[in-house]
Amino acid sequence: DRAVYVFKKGDSAGGKEMKQLLGGKGANLCEMARLGLRVPPGFTITTKVCQEFYKAGGKLPDRVWNDILAAVAEVEAAYGAKFADPQNPLLFSVRSGAAVSMPGMMDTVLNLGLNDEVVEGLARVRGDRFAFDCYRRLLDMFGDVVLGIEHKQFEAEMHAVKEARGIKLDVELTGPDLREVVRRFKAVFAAAGKSLPDDPLEQLRLSINAVFGSWNTPRAVKYREINRIRGLLGTAVNVQSMVYGNLNDNSGTGVCFTRNPATGEKKLYGEYLPNAQGEDVVAGIRTPLDVQHMADNFAVAYEDLVANTNLLEKHMRDMQDCEFTVQDGVLFMLQTRNGKRTGPAALQVAVAMASEGMVSREEAVLMVEPRHLDQLLHPMFKGVGKAEYTSAVLGKGLPASPGAAVGRVVFSAEDAEKWDKDGEQVILVRLETSPEDVGGMHAAQGILTARGGMTSHAAVVARGWGKPCVCGIDKLEVDYAARTATLGGKLINEGDYVSVNGTSGEVLLGRQPVQAPEMSGSLAVFMEWVDSFRKIGVWTNADTPEDAAMARKNGAQGIGLVRTEHMFFATPERIAAVRRMIAVEELLEEGTGSAADALAALKEFQREDFEGIFTAMDGLPVTIRLLDPPLHEFLPHEGTPELDSLCDTLAVEMKGRAGQHMSAVKILKSRIHGLQEANPMLGLRGCRLGIRHPDITEMQATAILEAAVNVSKRGVQALPHIMVPLVGFEEELAHQVRVIRSAAEAVFSSAGSSVDYKVGTMIEVPRGALRAGDLAKHADFFSFGTNDLTQMTCGFSRDDAEAKFLPLYVAQGILPADPFEELDTSGVGELIQLAADRGRATRPDLHLGICGEHGGDPKSIEFVAGIVDYVSCSPLRVPIARLAAAQAAI
Ligand code: ADP
Ligand code: MG
Ligand code: MG
Numbered sequence: 076d077r078a079v080y081v082f083k084k085g086d087s088a089g090g091k092e093m094k095q096l097l098g099g100k101g102a103n104l105c106e107m108a109r110l111g112l113r114v115p116p117g118f119t120i121t122t123k124v125c126q127e128f129y130k131a132g133g134k135l136p137d138r139v140w141n142d143i144l145a146a147v148a149e150v151e152a153a154y155g156a157k158f159a160d161p162q163n164p165l166l167f168s169v170r171s172g173a174a175v176s177m178p179g180m181m182d183t184v185l186n187l188g189l190n191d192e193v194v195e196g197l198a199r200v201r202g203d204r205f206a207f208d209c210y211r212r213l214l215d216m217f218g219d220v221v222l223g224i225e226h227k228q229f230e231a232e233m234h235a236v237k238e239a240r241g242i243k244l245d246v247e248l249t250g251p252d253l254r255e256v257v258r259r260f261k262a263v264f265a266a267a268g269k270s271l272p273d274d275p276l277e278q279l280r281l282s283i284n285a286v287f288g289s290w291n292t293p294r295a296v297k298y299r300e301i302n303r304i305r306g307l308l309g310t311a312v313n314v315q316s317m318v319y320g321n322l323n324d325n326s327g328t329g330v331c332f333t334r335n336p337a338t339g340e341k342k343l344y345g346e347y348l349p350n351a352q353g354e355d356v357v358a359g360i361r362t363p364l365d366v367q368h369m370a371d372n373f374a375v376a377y378e379d380l381v382a383n384t385n386l387l388e389k390h391m392r393d394m395q396d397c398e399f400t401v402q403d404g405v406l407f408m409l410q411t412r413n414g415k416r417t418g419p420a421a422l423q424v425a426v427a428m429a430s431e432g433m434v435s436r437e438e439a440v441l442m443v444e445p446r447h448l449d450q451l452l453h454p455m456f457k458g459v460g461k462a463e464y465t466s467a468v469l470g471k472g473l474p475a476s477p478g479a480a481v482g483r484v485v486f487s488a489e490d491a492e493k494w495d496k497d498g499e500q501v502i503l504v505r506l507e508t509s510p511e512d513v514g515g516m517h518a519a520q521g522i523l524t525a526r527g528g529m530t531s532h533a534a535v536v537a538r539g540w541g542k543p544c545v546c547g548i549d550k551l552e553v554d555y556a557a558r559t560a561t562l563g564g565k566l567i568n569e570g571d572y573v574s575v576n577g578t579s580g581e582v583l584l585g586r587q588p589v590q591a592p593e594m595s596g597s598l599a600v601f602m603e604w605v606d607s608f609r610k611i612g613v614w615t616n617a618d619t620p621e622d623a624a625m626a627r628k629n630g631a632q633g634i635g636l637v638r639t640e641h642m643f644f645a646t647p648e649r650i651a652a653v654r655r656m657i658a659v660e661e662l663l664e665e666g667t668g669s670a671a672d673a674l675a676a677l678k679e680f681q682r683e684d685f686e687g688i689f690t691a692m693d694g695l696p697v698t699i700r701l702l703d704p705p706l707h708e709f710l711p712h713e714g715t716p717e718l719d720s721l722c723d724t725l726a727v728e729m730k731g732r733a734g735q736h737m738s739a740v741k742i743l744k745s746r747i748h749g750l751q752e753a754n755p756m757l758g759l760r761g762c763r764l765g766i767r768h769p770d771i772t773e774m775q776a777t778a779i780l781e782a783a784v785n786v787s788k789r790g791v792q793a794l795p796h797i798m799v800p801l802v803g804f805e806e807e808l809a810h811q812v813r814v815i816r817s818a819a820e821a822v823f824s825s826a827g828s829s830v831d832y833k834v835g836t837m838i839e840v841p842r843g844a845l846r847a848g849d850l851a852k853h854a855d856f857f858s859f860g861t862n863d864l865t866q867m868t869c870g871f872s873r874d875d876a877e878a879k880f881l882p883l884y885v886a887q888g889i890l891p892a893d894p895f896e897e898l899d900t901s902g903v904g905e906l907i908q909l910a911a912d913r914g915r916a917t918r919p920d921l922h923l924g925i926c927g928e929h930g931g932d933p934k935s936i937e938f939v940a941g942i943v944d945y946v947s948c949s950p951l952r953v954p955i956a957r958l959a960a961a962q963a964a965i
Contacts, residue, residue: 078124079142082108083116083153091391096121098311100172103411110390112383112408116153117315118146120283122173125309128287135284143283144276146314154316159188159275161196166209169282170313171289175304176412181289182220184282185353186213186317188275194257201322203250207257208321212352214260214271217278221285222269232259244361246350279314286312300888318407320400321352327373328356328400331366331380333388336396336416339423343367343381347401376406387411392434393442394424418450426597429604436604437965443601445933445955451598452951453478453541456576457588467574467583469563472523472548474580475534479589480521480543481574484567486558488515495519502573504560506553508533510708513644516542521575523582525551528877535928540622541951543577551582602630602954609961612945614698615953616926618642620687623697626950630957633696634688635858635947636798636926639775640704642684650709652676657706658725660768662746674774681775685782689793698796698858698926698947700837701775701811705760707750718747756863756872761801761837762811769814776818783830784822795832798858803840805849812853835922838910839863847910851917859907859943861927861935865894868903895928898935911942933959940964 080089080097082105089097089105097105101119108114124139135143151157156165167187171180186209189197198206211233218224236256237243248256264270272278289295290310299305320328329347334340346363348356349372356363369377380399383406387395396414400407416424421443429439456479458464482500485491488511491503495518503519505512507526516522516536521543524533528547537544553560558569562582567573574587614635615626619642623634643653655673688697711717719740726739752758765772776797783793799811812834823829836853838844839860847857866873871881873895884890891897898904907925914921923943929935931948936956939946940963948956 076123077121077142078139079118079120079146080105081116081118081146081149082114083150084108084113085111089119094174095308096123096311098122098172098174098313099176099412100170100410101311101313104313104315106390107387107408107411110386112386113379113406114408115316115318116150117167117313118143118150120312120314122308122311125287125290125311128284129291129309133284133288135280135287140280143279143314147279150314150316159190159193161193163200164188164193164197166317167279168313168315168317169279169286170315171286171310172313173290173310174307177295177298177304177310180292180295180310181286182216183353184213184216184220184285186210187217187278187282189213190271190273190275193275198250204248204253205319205322207250207253208245208248208352209319211253211256211260214257214264217271217282218260218264218267218269220289221281222264222267224263224267224269228263229260232256232263235259245355246361283312283314286310300886303891315409318400318402318409319352320348320402321350322402324350325373325404326400326402327351328353328398329363329366329369330356330396330398331384332414333384333395333397334414334420334424334427336394336414336420339416339420339427341427343384345397352400373401373404376401376404379406383408389433392428392438394420394428416447418447421447422451422597422601426601437608439601440604440608440958440961441965443958445959448955448958449477449952450578452954453543453578454589455479455578456574456583457590459576459579464583464587467585467587469565469567469573469582469584470548470550471580472545472551472582473528473534474576474578475531475546476522476537476542476544477578478521478541478543479574479576479578479587480519481572481586481589482520483570483572484560485515485519485569486553486555486560488512488518490569491515492518502575504551504553504567504573505533507531508536510644510704511712513641516540521577522546523548523551523573523575525549525553526878528881531874531877537577538928538949538952541949543575545575545577545580545582548582602957605957605961606630608964609957610964611940611943611960612924613953613956613960614696614924614926614945614947615950616930616947617688617950619645619684620691622950623688623691626953627691627695629950629953631695631950631953633698633794633945633947634692635698635924635930635945637688637697637699638703639681639699640702640709642681643709649677649680652680653709654721656771657709658728660771661706661750662725662743663728674770678774678778681778682782682785685779685795686786689782689786689795690789690791692794694792694794696794696796696833698798698835698856698924699775699779700798700800701762701765701772703761703764703800705750705752705755705758706764707747707752707755710747710750713744713748718744722747756866756874762799762807763801765799765811765814766807769810772811772814773818776815777822780819780822780830780832781826783832784826784828787830788828793830795830796856797832797834798856799834799836800860801840801863802836802838802850803842803846805846805853808836808850808853833922837863837926838907839867841868841906844906844910846913848913848917851914851921854914854918854921856922856924857910857914858947859910859923859925859927859939861898861903861907861925861929862895864906864927865899865903865929868906869894869899871895892934897932898929898938900935900938904938907939908942931956933962936960937963 087105087108091106094102097119169184194210215229219226320326327349331345335344345366348363393413398410425439425442428434482502485501494501502521504523524546551562560567572586574583612632614633615631616636617623659673722740722743783795802808833855835856837860924945926947930946931952936959
């Protein structure tokens with residue numbers, strides 16, 4: 076059980092497969108050394124030692140210190156000089172590095188081992204300017220990261236000396252200037268009551284302790300919490316002999332990527348700075364040069380860099396992000412890791428590397444993250460992050476639905492539809508949205524809301540359509556009456572242009588330029604590879620023929636969920652028909668109006684819709700869910716003029732029995748009030764509605780099957796799957812199946828022809844999951860409705876939990892993630908597994924799918940891929956689900 080791993084050119088016991096133990100930086104330093112690259116010799120102290128350090132109450136165990144001393148001796152031998160030897164000193168850098176890169180931790184200390192005596196020795200060999208440049212850097216970094224003296228105090232002294240000398244750049248400081256800087260830095264130490272230990276080994280010990288100590292600072296703990304980094308042992312510490320980019324003009328330091336991280340182009344990409352050390356490149360003190368320019372002034376080092384980075388890329392089998400230093404014309408490699416990249420770059424790199432034979436197709440598929448694909452599939456703003464863009468940002472909310480949208484602000488769904496008809500592009504701005512707003516939401520280019528979370532109505536609907544949406548913008552104030560809003564101190568009037576970045580959650584003033592998604596050839600090639608590995612189907616949730624066609628283009632193999640009620644809002648005539656149906660069923664006395672008429676009108680609309688969807692999905696299964704939400708959702712809100720006029724119309728039909736018109740209106744209003752439920756999510760909805768009103772179920776089944784028969788006469792292959800929602804009891808399902816089957820017989824006998832159809836149920840009530848063995852007797856298929864299943868299993872109201880306590884739960888680590896976004900695999904997941912097992916025990920050929928929001932979430936897909944036959948998600952997420960399913964199978 077080794078505490079320390081030495082690395083030197085051509086030799087190391089460590090390697091890239093040991094990231095847990097050596098951290099990412101240490102493991103790859105060992106690997107580069109092993110490969111024979113010129114890496115300054117050094118050693119890595121393991122993450123296990125970090126644990127021991129904490130167990131011992133913040134102390135390095137003696138055994139480890141002895142191992143460190145032995146490693147120092149080994150490095151001295153490899154480097155050919157002694158640590159802090161005044162004649163010819165070897166100096167060290169001390170670098171942190173966990174298995175996951177973590178900006179919450181300690182910074183690097185460079186040039187460790189200098190003191191007043193050693194610096195004079197170094198000056199004799201290398202000159203004052205260089206020696207005291209190293210010394211002032213050590214004092215600054217050691218003071219800052221080990222002793223906690225603020226960096227800006229040192230910066231102020233540097234500034235004062237430069238000012239006094241009338242110079243701008245650090246590199247212009249002469250030897251005497253730097254001696255003066257060092258004198259002033261020591262005064263800063265003295266004022267803080269601290270000092271740099273004279274003993275170099277004491278400097279080393281304190282620096283190592285500081286790195287281990289930084290693992291548990293509040294800042295680091297918070298960072299891990301926010302980024303959900305768990306299961307790490309701690310940080311490793313890398314102690315490495317120094318090489319000097321600040322030695323002279325034939326030296327320098329830089330960073331580079333083996334390919335362009337924005338586009339994926341295969342060409343060394345990066346920057347370097349001559350006569351500089353450490354973070355000077357990124358600190359913006361001087362403007363760095365394009366790494367390609369090194370070919371002119373550092374020809375040998377550049378050739379080396381090209382050869383090394385090519386080798387590293389081949390060896391690591393991924394695009395690399397490297398740090399290097401040139402000392403007197405000689406290149407040293409200081410770090411390598413897999414480079415972070417944009418969506419377009421990820422795709423380009425994966426396809427190119429597989430084509431070059433550098434990686435297998437499996438590896439290429441694993442190299443593209445679902446979020447990369449997401450970026451590729453939505454239009455994006457140009458120049459994100461550039462000054463022109465940033466200065467237009469008004470505020471930020473939750474990135475509820477990705478993409479870029481530009482349009483003129485309107486404050487009601489009605490106006491959105493009106494302006495849209497007049498050819499305007501609009502952004503709908505609301506405090507929140509409700510099902511009544513869907514027409515306007517559909518007409519809008521993008522949606523902004525002040526309230527609501529990632530699963531609020533606005534967010535779910537917008538994602539379903541792939542429409543950019545930012546919700547939960549706390550600072551957004553809306554005055555509906557004045558038709559104005561304020562955000563970021565700006566007044567926004569109706570008709571003003573705004574831009575919505577649903578990918579980042581930003582809201583911008585004016586019309587920001589947009590670029591279309593690039594559906595390049597590589598994407599098609601890549602998706603072909605993806606499909607060759609995946610073992611489960613990917614279906615889609617679509618409510619219209621247009622959505623169905625788009626999903627099909629994206630590779631959907633069926634529809635897993637048609638929400639019939641979403642069609643109800645498409646036009647004013649439809650809403651009127653739905654309201655008439657509700658009136659007949661729930662509001663009017665029996666014998667008034669004509670139930671058959673109201674349902675027949677609606678059936679026409681539905682049949683037409685289904686014909687369109689079956690045609691778009693020719694040859695693929697279409698799963699249609701019977702009416703699910705509570706009826707009052709379809710009625711106008713109480714106290715609105717719409718409600719008054721609805722009651723007026725209905726009262727005419729009622730009057731015969733109820734007498735006076737006015738009293739009929741009154742009775743209706745009180746009945747509508749009576750439809751309200753304290754807990755509608757657990758109320759009269761789903762199959763309960765179909766059992767209370769079997770004629771609605773019958774109407775819907777008839778519309779579906781008539782549509783299927785009609786289109787098949789035109790040569791279209793319709794495969795209807797009729798799905799009963801919210802079933803918890805076997806008898807509920809049996810009841811609805813009887814209604815559906817008898818409707819089918821009626822349709823087929825009157826048409827004189829029939830189609831194959833299936834009847835199944837959603838599993839979304841925990842009792843239904845438990846009794847899945849019974850339900851399977853009546854169902855050809857199950858579809859897990861994981862939104863409701865999560866809500867009812869956890870007992871979390873979807874509509875309230877997000878605003879009230881879920882973010883707190885996640886922040887405090889009570890829950891690892893929002894269970895409405897990422898499936899709660901241990902709880903809800905267990906129910907899914909259990910229901911699948913029990914259902915299949917009854918009926919081995921039972922077909923299983925999942926159609927909640929989780930059907931498009933990569934982590935959730937990874938879990939359910941071992942259980943279900945397909946996942947179903949919104950049309951734009953289909954490619955992402957295909958990728959996630961493939962990655963789950965590799
Ligand atoms: P970070 O994790 O913040 O990138 P590093 O440990 O990589 O921190 O150190 C930052 C920089 O310090 C490196 O990029 C390099 O320029 C410089 N550095 C670190 N160790 C050495 C060394 N042994 N010799 C020369 N420069 C070094
Ligand atoms: Mg680094
Ligand atoms: Mg449901």
